[in-house]
Amino acid sequence: xxxxxxxxxxxxxxxxxxxxxxxxxxxxxxxxxxxxxxxxxxxxxxxxxxxxxxxxxxxxxxxxxxxxxxxxxxxxxxxxxxxxxxxxxxxxxxxxxxxxxxxxxxxxxxxxxxxxxxxxxxxxxxxxxxxxxxxxxxxxxxxxxxxxxxxxxxxxxxxxxxxxxxxxxxxxxxxxxxxxxxxxxxxxxxxxxxxxxxxxxxxxxxxxxxxxxxxxxxxxxxxxxxxxxxxxxxxxxxxxxxxxxxxxxxxxxxxxxxxxxxxxxxxxxxxxxxxxxxxxxxxxxxxxxxxxxxxxxxxxxxxxxxxxxxxxxxxxxxxxxxxxxxxxxxxxxxxxxxxxxxxxxxxxxxxxxxxxxxxxxxxxxxxxxxxxxxxxxxxxxxxxxxxxxxxxxxxxxxxxxxxxxxxxxxxxxxxxxxxxx
Ligand code: AMP
Ligand code: GLY
Numbered sequence: 001x002x003x004x005x006x007x008x009x010x011x012x013x014x015x016x017x018x019x020x021x022x023x024x025x026x027x028x029x030x031x032x033x034x035x036x037x038x039x040x041x042x043x044x045x046x047x048x049x050x051x052x053x054x055x056x057x058x059x060x061x062x063x064x065x066x067x068x069x070x071x072x073x074x075x076x077x078x079x080x081x082x083x084x085x086x087x088x089x090x091x092x093x094x095x096x097x098x099x100x101x102x103x104x105x106x107x108x109x110x111x112x113x114x115x116x117x118x119x120x121x122x123x124x125x126x127x128x129x130x131x132x133x134x135x136x137x138x139x140x141x142x143x144x145x146x147x148x149x150x151x152x153x154x155x156x157x158x159x160x161x162x163x164x165x166x167x168x169x170x171x172x173x174x175x176x177x178x179x180x181x182x183x184x185x186x187x188x189x190x191x192x193x194x195x196x197x198x199x200x201x202x203x204x205x206x207x208x209x210x211x212x213x214x215x216x217x218x219x220x221x222x223x224x225x226x227x228x229x230x231x232x233x234x235x236x237x238x239x240x241x242x243x244x245x246x247x248x249x250x251x252x253x254x255x256x257x258x259x260x261x262x263x264x265x266x267x268x269x270x271x272x273x274x275x276x277x278x279x280x281x282x283x284x285x286x287x288x289x290x291x292x293x294x295x296x297x298x299x300x301x302x303x304x305x306x307x308x309x310x311x312x313x314x315x316x317x318x319x320x321x322x323x324x325x326x327x328x329x330x331x332x333x334x335x336x337x338x339x340x341x342x343x344x345x346x347x348x349x350x351x352x353x354x355x356x357x358x359x360x361x362x363x364x365x366x367x368x369x370x371x372x373x374x375x376x377x378x379x380x381x382x383x384x385x386x387x388x389x390x391x392x393x394x395x396x397x398x399x400x401x402x403x404x405x406x407x408x409x410x411x412x413x414x415x416x417x418x419x420x421x
Contacts, residue, residue: 001304004029004058006048006078007069008037010331010382011289013362014296015067016041022304031057035373036350036363048073051081058087065090065304065311068265071147071286075101079265088311092265092285096256099263100285103182104145110280113255115248117280120184129166132183133159139186144169146177153223155186189274190418191281192233193291194244197306199264199315201257203249204306207298207322208233208241209291211270215338217414224338225379228415229294229329230390236273242319244271244278252283264310293362293382294329298322328393328416329384330401334365335408337378341365342408345375349404358386359400375406390416 001024005016013036020028020040031054033043046053049072058066066082068074068091077094098105104122111117121132122145133140138159144152152174154165162183169178191213195206210233215221232238248269256263268284268291296303300321309315334342347366350373354361362384365377383401387393394416401411 001064002027004063004066008032008034010362010364011292012069014293022302090307096263097285099283113251118185133162143182144178145180187272189272192271195268196249198267199310202315205245207231208236226290227331227412229290230416231294290329294327325388326390326393327386328397330397332381333410334375341378343376347373347406353400353403360384
């Protein structure tokens with residue numbers, strides 16, 4: 001098979017790596033890819049949001065499967081257009097991608113499907129926002145309805161803070177993404193990501209993971225795209241993850257079907273393990289980043305036939321064999337991240353770190369300048385190590401990360417521990 005992966009992050013590097021290792025794979029391509037991906041496959045300089053150029057590339061390469069990494073091309077309908085011209089694609093339609101693209105739409109789906117989630121109100125004016133905040137007792141979470149690259153969520157301690165957040169978002173601090181707000185009950189507990197390969201009503205869970213979202217140790221400071229991950233999520237058994245797919249993913253898939261929407265791709269549930277059980281925080285319609293970098297190295301069987309089954313509409317319920325133990329992924333970010341980032345800073349030690357047993361260094365924001373690997377974005381590298389348990393994986397990931405350096409490099413020292421994400 002000839003496979004094209006759309007995207008350029010650590011997630012896509014992990015996907016390209018497992019696809020390239022499949023006995024079914026003849027060639028793997030990426031668009032646009034990155035220097036790490038270029039070591040495993042062929043990269044093509046096509047932006048992820050240039051839908052026409054992505055389609056032309058898939059056609060020219062005569063690929064047998066396109067795997068779409070990020071949400072933007074999904075929301076723009078890349079999967080629909082590829083399907084329309086008969087190219088098998090792993091990734092949901094634009095209609096199904098609304099599960100990630102609109103929080104208000106998703107709240108409505110959750111309610112209809114009877115899936116446990118925070119009580120919420122969708123509002124479009126400050127007066128409505130004030131009313132919702134009052135009804136929730138002040139301690140609540142204010143969210144922009146649209147896509148906001150992780151910046152659209154404000155977790156508030158009291159009514160004054162919530163009103164300030166609502167005023168800013170409604171005032172256009174994030175542009176159109178904040179025209180509608182979702183204001184919801186604030187929940188407490190550790191977080192968990194459960195990703196499943198889905199097609200219609202069928203779902204195959206991937207091993208669970210925890211994402212460490214804040215820039216600072218102990219879950220402090222601003223939200224980021226994710227500073228690291230561990231799989232499995234501490235204290236979560238495979239049986240529990242399977243149970244979540246039965247009580248969360250499958251009812252959502254059925255509710256979508258009732259509304260005429262066939263979901264095909266990776267459905268990612270972000271949950272909070274509250275005192276009353278797992279409750280949904282959000283859904284994404286794609287593989288998580290950095291969860292994917294921790295989850296895929298734990299697979300004990302070939303992922304490609306499952307991706308293809310989703311694309312061809314032949315997926316059946318089941319499970320994937322996993323490698324026992326755990327994997328920890330530590331993200332190395334550039335100075336200033338998540339507020340700003342630096343580019344062009346030389347990076348050393350990537351090859352040395354990657355030579356360690358059970359270690360993989362996935363590249364994200366990197367480029368080649370004058371024959372040297374340099375930084376090119378906020379999240380630069382994702383260093384993954386497998387171990388017999390979480391502690392062993394953590395020690396191995398940090399030992400590998402210690403071999404890598406670049407000026408201004410930032411990392412959290414508590415990835416994989418029980419600390420807050
Ligand atoms: P989201 O993009 O909706 O997942 O929100 C980003 C982060 O905000 C989550 O990972 C949680 O840490 C936090 N968060 C979102 N909704 C809630 C909630 N209802 N209660 C507590 N924390 C929340
Ligand atoms: N790790 C969070 C995300 O991929 O959205």
